[in-house]
Amino acid sequence: MDTWNIGNIRVTRILEMLDPLRTPAEWFPDSTDEAIRPHLHWLVPKSLSPVTGQIILPIQSYLVQTSRHTILVDGCVGNNKMCGYFPHWYDRNDNTFLEQLARAGVAPEQVDFVLCTHLHVDHCGWNTRLVNGRWVPTFPNARYIIARRELEAAEAGRNDPRDRTYEYNVLPIVEAGRVVVVDMDYAVDDEVSLEPTPGHTAGHVAIRIRSCGQEAVFSGDLMHWPLQCLYPDWNFRYDTDPDLARRTRWAFLEACAENGHIVITSHFPLPSLGTITRRQASFWFEDHPSLPSTKRGVS
Ligand SMILES: [Zn+2]
Numbered sequence: 207m208d209t210w211n212i213g214n215i216r217v218t219r220i221l222e223m224l225d226p227l228r229t230p231a232e233w234f235p236d237s238t239d240e241a242i243r244p245h246l247h248w249l250v251p252k253s254l255s256p257v258t259g260q261i262i263l264p265i266q267s268y269l270v271q272t273s274r275h276t277i278l279v280d281g282c283v284g285n286n287k288m289c290g291y292f293p294h295w296y297d298r299n300d301n302t303f304l305e306q307l308a309r310a311g312v313a314p315e316q317v318d319f320v321l322c323t324h325l326h327v328d329h330c331g332w333n334t335r336l337v338n339g340r341w342v343p344t345f346p347n348a349r350y351i352i353a354r355r356e357l358e359a360a361e362a363g364r365n366d367p368r369d370r371t372y373e374y375n376v377l378p379i380v381e382a383g384r385v386v387v388v389d390m391d392y393a394v395d396d397e398v399s400l401e402p403t404p405g406h407t408a409g410h411v412a413i414r415i416r417s418c419g420q421e422a423v424f425s426g427d428l429m430h431w432p433l434q435c436l437y438p439d440w441n442f443r444y445d446t447d448p449d450l451a452r453r454t455r456w457a458f459l460e461a462c463a464e465n466g467h468i469v470i471t472s473h474f475p476l477p478s479l480g481t482i483t484r485r486q487a488s489f490w491f492e493d494h495p496s497l498p499s500t501k502r503g504v505s
Pocket of ligand 1: 326328329427472473
């Protein structure tokens with residue numbers, strides 16, 4: 207189990223899946239083989255499957271334990287969701303998510319806050335679980351913090367027959383009275399706060415943590431792959447506002463290169479956290495130096 211300290215805050219990875227899913231061209235319509243080719247030596251095999259040529263995309267949450275609160279950042283796909291995006295996301299019955307939480311010493315009842323960077327299917331699944339045919343909050347005592355704009359966007363998509371994320375993962379926690387609707391710059395306290403990073407979705411937020419002079423930021427889905435640091439104009443296929451997604455990515459990377467804070471990503475290859483440095487006219491993602499180094503080299 208991977209755990210890191212940001213000052214006195216402990217961050218633990220809760221990994222649900224690690225599978226090759228679609229090719230770079232499918233996820234990033236702006237990408238080209240010519241741009242990717244010089245990076246294959248470090249992309250394969252951690253980030254690109256040598257067998258299928260598909261991107262290996264971790265689906266993961268992070269447990270954040272501060273001196274005051276037990277917080278879950280994002281909620282993976284979850285169980286029993288009739289989610290048709292990929293066969294193995296459909297009607298899952300896998301309790302390793304809750305088992306990892308238990309190994310970290312946390313029972314669902316002990317989670318104080320669930321912070322969703324956004325309400326896509328792979329970030330809010332464990333918001334709920336199916337008990338006796340009813341969706342109930344997985345974390346019964348938690349306040350689920352959701353940006354108003356994100357909640358409104360999710361509500362607007364509730365009748366999409368292909369995507370029942372709102373019905374499964376959001377409406378039950380609203381009806382249970384567990385949701386706290388906030389502005390996109392909401393602060394839980396002086397250690398944990400949200401930061402507006404719209405574009406992937408309308409109400410997408412990054413989540414910043416700070417303790418004892420150290421800072422880190424959970425970047426959610428404002429980027430999905432390390433090559434987007436070198437090519438910040440490459441949008442993800444499902445960025446809902448392409449121009450805004452690009453502007454947000456550039457501004458975020460610029461700020462991270464400036465302040466040197468640790469960036470904790472959702473979908474970058476494990477270990478998924480590192481720092482941003484400047485490279486040519488754009489940026490580069492360096493794996494966290496305290497972790498086993500990957501095969502990534504200078505190019
Ligand atoms: Zn995602």
